[in-house]
Amino acid sequence: NAGVTQTPKFQVLKTGQSMTLQCAQDMNHNSMYWYRQDPGMGLRLIYYSASEGTTDKGEVPNGYNVSRLNKREFSLRLESAAPSQTSVYFCASNEPGRSGNTIYFGEGSWLTVV
């Protein structure tokens, strides 16, 4: 059971470079999320997608773009990476409204921008 799979796990970028973080879930969930985690800050929502074809900004969307390619996949793109984007990124999915539903997280992507 794969659950939520995100790639890459580790990445080092130079300032100004672009990259895309990939996320896929195999649980047929409608909702998918991208979070970043910084020391002492908990998880902050970057973007989320309530269903295929829709995306919305979270708390910290600046510098990021997302694509909900299909129901399974939700990618996060950094167009011009900045050192402030050094963080751990988590993708998550769930099915809101389902009784007792659980949010499933990927294992995280460690991104360093130098």
Place this chain on the structure above:
Amino acid sequence: SQELEQSPQSLIVQEGKNLTINCTSSKTLYGLYWYKQKYGEGLIFLMMLQKGGEEKSHEKITAKLDEKKQQSSLHITASQPSHAGIYLCGADNQGAQKLVFGQGTRLTINP
């Protein structure tokens, strides 16, 4: 928007002692999640609470949601080194499908 405040932010306890972590919301909680994260790893789901007054337990960890549904507590009995990590509470933002999280509580267990 709904904000979640966790307290304490950091906690150091002696092995075998009990401890409590709190999660307080500025608004009514519609679904409250507790997660644990080991340092440098992903998030592990612990429990989810939905109803006012609800209480759930898993092994030595008990989570409660108060009647007003604005505060949740996570209680660990007879702590062990395996309990060490970062505990995060998360909540459904008034059903708007925006899951928000507290800033986390870093728990250290001293032998």
